[in-house]
Amino acid sequence: MEKLGQVEEMKFGASLKKYRKLKKVTLRELSEKIGKSIGYLSDIEHGRKRPPDLEMVNKIEIFLSVEDGELLLIANRERNQTDKVFCPTCGKRLKCGGSL
Numbered sequence: 248m249e250k251l252g253q254v255e256e257m258k259f260g261a262s263l264k265k266y267r268k269l270k271k272v273t274l275r276e277l278s279e280k281i282g283k284s285i286g287y288l289s290d291i292e293h294g295r296k297r298p299p300d301l302e303m304v305n306k307i308e309i310f311l312s313v314e315d316g317e318l319l320l321i322a323n324r325e326r327n328q329t330d331k332v333f334c335p336t337c338g339k340r341l342k343c344g345g346s347l
Contacts, residue, residue, distance in 0.1 A: 257321060258294060258321070258325070259291070259297075259298040259318065259321045259322050259325050260291050260292040260293060260294045260298075261292070261294075262317060262318055262321050263288075263291060263292055263307065263318060264292040266311045266313050266317075266318065267292075267311060269311075270311050270312065272310075272311065274288050274289060274292075277307070277310065277311075280306075280310050281303060281306050281307060281310065283299070283303070297325060297326060298321070298322035298325050298326055299322070301319060301322060301323060301326075304318050304319050304322045305319065
């Protein structure tokens with residue numbers, strides 16, 4: 248679909264929406280298939296929530312027939328970046344001077 252350089256720039260939510268629309272799958276259909284709410288999936292697509300765990304992303308890739316692992320790559324990258332921004336103990340965003 249897209250070259251690796253472009254994959255690096257795309258956010259998980261935008262990629263999820265791209266594949267979902269490409270396969271003509273509604274949020275409701277995806278929601279029912281993977282057992283997550285429509286609101287949760289919508290929040291992911293709009294960047295309000297971080298990508299789900301990689302097991303869930305794998306289920307999404309299978310359902311949407313994503314064969315190149317693009318969603319897993321992007322989700323893993325975003326989850327790793329986010330983990331560095333939020334405190335692993337309390338979940339609050341780290342401020343300047345904070346440490347992990």
